[in-house]
Amino acid sequence: MRLIIPLAVVALVLVYPFVVNSFWLVQIGGRTLGFGTIVLSLVFLTAYTGMLSLAQMTVAGIGGYATAYFTAPTGGVGVLLPWPLALVLALGLATLAGLLIGLVAVRTRGIYTLMITLAVAMAFYYLTLQNYDIFNGFTGFNNADPPVVLGLDLGAPLPFFYLSAILAALCYAGVRHVVRTPFGLALQALRDEPDRVRALGYNVPLLRVLAFGLAGFIAGIGGILNLWLNASISPGSVALNPVIDVLMAGVLGGIGHPAGAYVGAFVFTVVDNFAIDFIARERFNTLIGLIFLAIVLFSPDGLTGLVRRVSTRWARAGRRDKGATRKTKDIGK
């Protein structure tokens, strides 16, 4: 029974490219996986450490900018490096950025974490906009295509989709694994009872900073996928709108479970792309807003929360019919 869900998802991802056109493959599918990975980094932070960060798109942007800087120099800006080295550097820089943001944000809680990470995000946006030596100003980087590996062009729709799927799956599995390790358990303990964890001798700020670093690494992977999707990056990619989009997709999907990241990213991308078809073109943003409002209103824990609640209700109804008693291992759920 436990294998059915992952197998269904794997089958879906394998079959998906052969039933859809290139728009659904790249623009919806590819974007869901890349953007979803950035959302995953936020969901990881929020679900397991209780910290809400608005700087995840920024960290992803650093990963993207670094990749572009080292693989697609433009107009005298950038240094051409072999792509494996460029990717290692990009992920390293994204992780470092995550750690640094963690250092700044670690002593704050709740709304203050949100504010301070938003400030970091906006500062980075204006930096990219006005710095011409590293970020190439408003224009940013164009023609940042994915590498060709052993004759396989990773930028072609099908390889790009599978690449995104594999990386997204690794990130997802990574998060699921990490939260079961002593480190992950300590983070969750920290989320629930920081004082007790401190009393037990854990270094609370260090744990939090490390969590930010790991989230930075994941966001970096998402950022690189996002860069390759458009083959370009510019300040618009790290502006206020995309920064908020990450939070929105997270809340939509349900910020309590890693799967919510990808569900949220998918719904967000679809609504964002198709809302204009259903309403006068001057008003489609209102429709997008209303859809999001409705989801948050009727299911505060997002779509995954909605599904979880519905299935629990079914399960309970089923038990009542059979008159079965609750099993011991269900207690406490």
Place this chain on the structure above:
Amino acid sequence: MTIQRMTLGATAAIVALMGSTALAQDAETITIGGLATLEGPFAGPGEDGLRGVELAIHEFGGEIAGHPIEFISASSDGNPDVALESARRLVEQDGVDILVGPLSGSEGIRIAQYAKEQPGTTFLNGGSAAIETTLVDPAENFFRFNTEGAQWTAPLGKYVAEERGWDNIIIVSEDYSFPYAQIFGFMATYCEAGGTVEEKYFTPVGNNDYSSVIAQLPIEAGEVDGMYVVLGGSDAVNFLSQYAQMGGQLPIVGGTNVTDQTVLTTQGPARELLPGILSSGPVSDNADLEAWQEFVTLYQDYYGDEGLPSPSLFASNYYTNTKAALLALQEVEGDLSGDHEAFNEALSNLEFTSPTGTVSLNENRQATAAIYINEVVQQDDGSLALEPLERIEDVDQYLGLEREAYMDLGLPSRENPSCPS
């Protein structure tokens, strides 16, 4: 979890299948996609641009040689990533045959690149006017029947230096490719005529607070003769309002968008500064040109109170590009076979009368057309309009220079060109 994933997959599959069957049915229909900025600082211009597309389709009765024309629109916010996403949607999902757009400069550069990946679709520019779009490695299937930013402003630089006797100015501009092009064209002739530029101030697109720039600006003419303002849409309104509130009186010459109808119809403090501003561009509201009058009448009759009092530059540019597509379609009787071979050929050789006069393309598929130098005047009914001072015929992509000489100027950027005082 299972249910949710399955529903998700099923929905995706169904929607995708619906998309492809829709394509198969419409073999006879020719689909035109309109891409414009319906969000962000250029939302006003974007809406008017799409009015231009619809107007052209309406003028042809919604069909060409028996092929009904279908129109689909998509939105961007001025950001190249978003424009690309919307263009992909129109081309790959909706299967448009012809895409008209985008509106803003950097978007245009990105879409012209994308055109190379989609040889089966014909791209016509909307309102975007960056130089690079049709200069640097231009795409075979990207056509621009409107003149670009540098062509629009080249005559003004010379005019300001020679007729007004200005020899030292400052520039306030948005920080991206289209304003660079406008400054490039303006300074090319202004510096040539002996003028100097004391300082350039660049502000981000969509800026709301210009106080840090305004604090550095002179209040009235002295050492500095005037300022050249290259801002568009709400940026222009915000800047002019704040400069007026500070009591600023420096004479202003404007980039093309500063005196567009989307700005001229504004109320409030910015309005005081507008009368008397000089600018240059492909349209002039009061031009004594039959084609323009006809266009204005057509626009006003069709839109009435819904549209602007007089069509904006963007309506005109989108209209011109759409009309070019429809005329070429008429010529080939809607034949789009073989990756639009005949159609693209017809477009390349097309010469017709646009609202701004005769327009033709050069080897880069970039328009050559007339440019006006305008002054903003108050009409009898109180509204503001552009009064033509001079009309310069046949301004080409190379600003009248030889191709080599023009290429030597390099590409526009913050620093290029430069003629400091």
